[in-house]
Amino acid sequence: MIWRKTKNYFFITILTLSGIAVLIPLILIIIYVIKMGFSSLNWQFITHLPRPVGESGGGMAHAIVGTLFLVGLGGIFSIPLGIMLGTYLSEFKKDKMAKFLRHTIDLFSGIPSIVIGIFAYILVVIPFKHFSALSGGVALGIIILPIVTRTTEEILKLIPGTTREAGLALGLNRTKIIWHILIKGSRAGIFTGIILATSRAAGETAPLLFTAFGNSYFSFQLMQPMASLPAQIYTYAISPFADWQRQAWAGSFVLIIIVLGLNLSARFFMRQKS
Amino acid sequence: MLESLPCRRMQNRQDLITLWLMRWLAAMIVLLLILLVILLCKLALPAISKFGLGFILSDTWNPITEEFGAFPFIIGTLITSFMALLMAAPLSVSVALFICEICPKQLGRLLGTFVEMIAAVPSIVFGLWGIFSLAPWVQNVVTPFLKNTLGFLPFFQGPSYGIGVLTASLILSIMITPTICTFCREVFNTIPSQTKEAALALGATRFEMIKIAILKPSYSGMIAGIVLGLGRALGETMAVAMVIGNTSRLSLSIFAPGSTMASVIANEYAEASNAIHLASLGYIALLLLAITLIINSFARFIIWKWTPKI
Amino acid sequence: MKMILVLGLWVMSLSLGAVTKINGAGATFPYPIYSKWFSEYHKLKGDIQFNYQSIGSGGGIQQLLQQTVDFGASDAPMSDEDLKKASWPVLHIPTVIGSVAIVYNLDGVPNNLKISSKVLTDIFIGKIVKWNDEALKKLNPQINLPDKDILVVTRADGSGTTAIFTDYLSKISSEWKNKVGNGKTVSWPAGIGGKGNEGVTAVVQKTQGSIGYVELAYALTNKLNIFSLENLDKVFVTPSVEGTSLAAASLSDKEYLGDLRLSLVNASGKQAYPISAFTYILLPVKQNNAENKEVRNFLLWALTKGQQFAPELHYAALPKKLSDSLIKKIKALKD
Numbered sequence: 025m026i027w028r029k030t031k032n033y034f035f036i037t038i039l040t041l042s043g044i045a046v047l048i049p050l051i052l053i054i055i056y057v058i059k060m061g062f063s064s065l066n067w068q069f070i071t072h073l074p075r076p077v078g079e080s081g082g083g084m085a086h087a088i089v090g091t092l093f094l095v096g097l098g099g100i101f102s103i104p105l106g107i108m109l110g111t112y113l114s115e116f117k118k119d120k121m122a123k124f125l126r127h128t129i130d131l132f133s134g135i136p137s138i139v140i141g142i143f144a145y146i147l148v149v150i151p152f153k154h155f156s157a158l159s160g161g162v163a164l165g166i167i168i169l170p171i172v173t174r175t176t177e178e179i180l181k182l183i184p185g186t187t188r189e190a191g192l193a194l195g196l197n198r199t200k201i202i203w204h205i206l207i208k209g210s211r212a213g214i215f216t217g218i219i220l221a222t223s224r225a226a227g228e229t230a231p232l233l234f235t236a237f238g239n240s241y242f243s244f245q246l247m248q249p250m251a252s253l254p255a256q257i258y259t260y261a262i263s264p265f266a267d268w269q270r271q272a273w274a275g276s277f278v279l280i281i282i283v284l285g286l287n288l289s290a291r292f293f294m295r296q297k298s
Numbered sequence: 299m300l301e302s303l304p305c306r307r308m309q310n311r312q313d314l315i316t317l318w319l320m321r322w323l324a325a326m327i328v329l330l331l332i333l334l335v336i337l338l339c340k341l342a343l344p345a346i347s348k349f350g351l352g353f354i355l356s357d358t359w360n361p362i363t364e365e366f367g368a369f370p371f372i373i374g375t376l377i378t379s380f381m382a383l384l385m386a387a388p389l390s391v392s393v394a395l396f397i398c399e400i401c402p403k404q405l406g407r408l409l410g411t412f413v414e415m416i417a418a419v420p421s422i423v424f425g426l427w428g429i430f431s432l433a434p435w436v437q438n439v440v441t442p443f444l445k446n447t448l449g450f451l452p453f454f455q456g457p458s459y460g461i462g463v464l465t466a467s468l469i470l471s472i473m474i475t476p477t478i479c480t481f482c483r484e485v486f487n488t489i490p491s492q493t494k495e496a497a498l499a500l501g502a503t504r505f506e507m508i509k510i511a512i513l514k515p516s517y518s519g520m521i522a523g524i525v526l527g528l529g530r531a532l533g534e535t536m537a538v539a540m541v542i543g544n545t546s547r548l549s550l551s552i553f554a555p556g557s558t559m560a561s562v563i564a565n566e567y568a569e570a571s572n573a574i575h576l577a578s579l580g581y582i583a584l585l586l587l588a589i590t591l592i593i594n595s596f597a598r599f600i601i602w603k604w605t606p607k608i
Numbered sequence: 609m610k611m612i613l614v615l616g617l618w619v620m621s622l623s624l625g626a627v628t629k630i631n632g633a634g635a636t637f638p639y640p641i642y643s644k645w646f647s648e649y650h651k652l653k654g655d656i657q658f659n660y661q662s663i664g665s666g667g668g669i670q671q672l673l674q675q676t677v678d679f680g681a682s683d684a685p686m687s688d689e690d691l692k693k694a695s696w697p698v699l700h701i702p703t704v705i706g707s708v709a710i711v712y713n714l715d716g717v718p719n720n721l722k723i724s725s726k727v728l729t730d731i732f733i734g735k736i737v738k739w740n741d742e743a744l745k746k747l748n749p750q751i752n753l754p755d756k757d758i759l760v761v762t763r764a765d766g767s768g769t770t771a772i773f774t775d776y777l778s779k780i781s782s783e784w785k786n787k788v789g790n791g792k793t794v795s796w797p798a799g800i801g802g803k804g805n806e807g808v809t810a811v812v813q814k815t816q817g818s819i820g821y822v823e824l825a826y827a828l829t830n831k832l833n834i835f836s837l838e839n840l841d842k843v844f845v846t847p848s849v850e851g852t853s854l855a856a857a858s859l860s861d862k863e864y865l866g867d868l869r870l871s872l873v874n875a876s877g878k879q880a881y882p883i884s885a886f887t888y889i890l891l892p893v894k895q896n897n898a899e900n901k902e903v904r905n906f907l908l909w910a911l912t913k914g915q916q917f918a919p920e921l922h923y924a925a926l927p928k929k930l931s932d933s934l935i936k937k938i939k940a941l942k943d
Contacts, residue, residue, distance in 0.1 A: 042392040046389045046392075047412075078921075240643075248629055265806075276422070276423045362794055437815075543800035544802070566766065569664045571670070
């Protein structure tokens with residue numbers, strides 16, 4: 025008995041210690057990044073364009089706007105599509121095509137983002153002979169799609185079958201049930217999924233390296249290259265210039281605020297509803 | 299009870315349109331995946347026909363003589379991912395246990411949320427942190443320590459740049475810990491509290507309860523979480539490219555620089571010097587795709603086998 | 609909400625007006641001066657935006673061939689094979705002359721250590737691995753070199769700087785030529801790779817005991833230690849704008865009129881720095897193309913007024929003879 029008790033205390037202590045030993049550094053890293061970023065941030069950073077190499081000052085206004093534009097572009101393609109496909113997976117799950125689709129979506133969510141970048145390059149950049157915001161949007165869209173599809177499916181699955189039966193009993197057809205009862209009823213959940221998906225896409229760098237490319241100016245044209253926050257951070261992070269490194273930290277701070285802000289608001293939204 | 303809408307014997311015209319529209323869209327997505335594979339194959343074709351399967355085992359990567367082989371990158375990918383897994387898997391499981399079973403419920407929920415937040419931090423931010431904090435630490439603290447204790451092994455010899463295979467593995471392990479931990483937490487949370495109480499009621503200590511009532515039934519679930527973490531590590535690009543040192547030379551030492559499949563694509567794709575170089579990068583992308591798809595399918599398979607038991 | 613609207617309108621107003629957008633990509637070697645030029649040129653002509661991405665010379669050539677950019681930039685001239693693949697004839701327009709500095713980071717050691725071409729080759733081939741190697745000590749007898757590993761830093765991407773540097777190593781060492789060769793990307797026998805001149809500079813800056821090769825401007829603006837390198841006349845020369853100019857002065861008039869894909873490496877001249885090179889803008893000869901016309905206008909400016917920015921950014925301006933003949937050449941292109 026004493027042996028068992030000692031063993032118990034021993035392992036519980038080890039578990040506790042290792043839990044703390046992992047959690048504390050993780051938390052410290054995030055705090056460190058946020059602290060570094062916040063102290064590097066200034067007003068110029070969010071309102072100005074980059075300066076020539078080696079001159080200090082300037083900012084990433086164009087990249088912040090670019091990231092929002094690219095994520096929006098990806099979302100326009102893939103959010104409605106993802107909702108429809110998620111509905112299809114949940115509501116017609118016995119349909120033959122649905123089985124194929126489920127596997128495809130699973131596979132899509134596992135594709136490394138760099139491979140998606142190559143795909144978008146071959147699909148959009150080469151035929152149009154232009155690095156473009158469009159190709160970046162396509163790449164981000166492919167990243168957003170499986171997440172929205174899966175969350176929509178999961179959310180709709182939570183709706184009890186009686187709700188559907190009630191709809192049928194009222195004489196509604198299936199389309200109306202899907203639209204008026206199921207989707208409208210789980211707006212909050214689907215919205216959460218959308219926010220999570222876009223926050224993930226906003227942080228992606230690899231698929232943008234050879235699609236949206238980069239731009240030193242504001243650009244709002246689909247067929248022109250466009251700057252993005254992660255790609256700009258990458259360029260500045262590996263540079264030797266102290267002011268650029270400072271801006272990389274500031275950029276990370278803005279990016280974290282965007283991503284975690286979206287994430288937390290999704291969570292908050294979810295909790296409010298449930 | 300209906301879990302979903304019945305799709306047999308549909309007569310309503312609107313419904314048929316909806317169903318066919320959805321089927322059509324679904325078919326498009328399936329086709330998109332097929333198109334992706336075909337386009338990648340087409341890109342890689344010159345390299346496939348020139349080097350064949352020998353590409354996988356050849357360790358020359360020389361754009362001047364136009365000889366290419368993926369071996370250094372495959373090894374780099376596997377070593378960094380598995381080292382990361384070795385560090386992250388036991389720790390993630392114990393963190394998940396700590397959060398679920400040991401610390402008070404309220405605190406546990408808070409910590410759980412925090413871990414999920416970390417999982418959402420973009421990899422470029424980890425890369426930035428890796429360059430400026432982790433790499434100097436590895437060079438000045440970890441490397442001398444390992445050299446003094448384990449320096450007689452060939453894996454811990456040679457100079458350290460700070461950036462290299464070890465740093466890349468460390469950063470990967472930090473990045474996949476939240477992923478595995480979150481997944482394991484979900485698995486542990488599915489275990490009904492009666493089971494745990496029953497174990498305690500039979501006189502089990504806390505540790506025995508965790509062993510019997512929690513770890514045993516969630517064994518395959520944990521494996522699935524770990525494999526998903528592996529999938530994430532294999533495909534990770536930016537953070538690794540920033541701290542691994544980018545060289546195609548193979549080395550026994552974990553302090554030495556290396557390269558992964560994803561990082562070599564990120565570095566060289568936009569600037570490949572000739573057609574066969576580009577095709578070889580396409581070939582690597584194809585191999586990377588194949589590996590991650592297999593790993594992920596394996597994880598899904600485990601999840602699928604494990605799901606009905608609950 | 610109002611804030612967002614105002615911000616949106618402000619952003620929109622920036623994008624309005626018929627702005628000609630020109631995309632270029634390539635060399636990181638001249639990026640400091642190019643970004644200065646494009647920024648100055650934009651101040652002169654507000655309706656023209658040059659978006660230049662420094663992705664490496666290899667990328668510049670590759671993207672020009674894929675036609676995804678309006679002009680490319682490279683320090684390594686295009687090969688005949690690449691020129692054949694291009695959809696249009698491509699003109700090589702030298703813009704400035706730069707030098708590749710051999711830089712190092714070693715505490716307690718003064719700037720401008722001496723290095724011979726032989727020792728340099730041996731370090732990059734992986735034969736000399738310690739800072740206190742006899743060969744290095746012999747060259748720097750008064751200096752106390754520490755017993756530390758030499759950490760070699762090279763380029764990870766397709767790079768003109770690499771092409772110039774390996775061209776030099778191949779010229780001075782047959783062993784290098786046979787074992788490694790020269791090109792934009794080579795299979796390095798030693799070292800780690802950084803991305804771009806920026807990346808290599810950053811790694812050297814952060815790593816004790818490292819040695820690397822970067823464009824002079826990067827070395828000077830980031831205050832790295834620079835080696836004095838032995839030139840063809842056995843004189844140890846620290847890279848400078850003057851030394852770079854002298855390397856170009858060795859060219860004959862006839863060479864100025866050729867297709868200009870010239871190597872300045874290992875030039876003769878007592879004070880000439882041995883690793884200097886032209887950096888080129890690759891101009892596709894297209895007709896009836898608005899962007900192409902603007903690139904030509906820009907080049908005319910860069911070859912005249914633009915040259916004055918070169919020395920302060922540590923590049924050497926082109927010899928007058930050369931820029932005059934280039935201007936003639938560009939003006940001769942019809943729309």
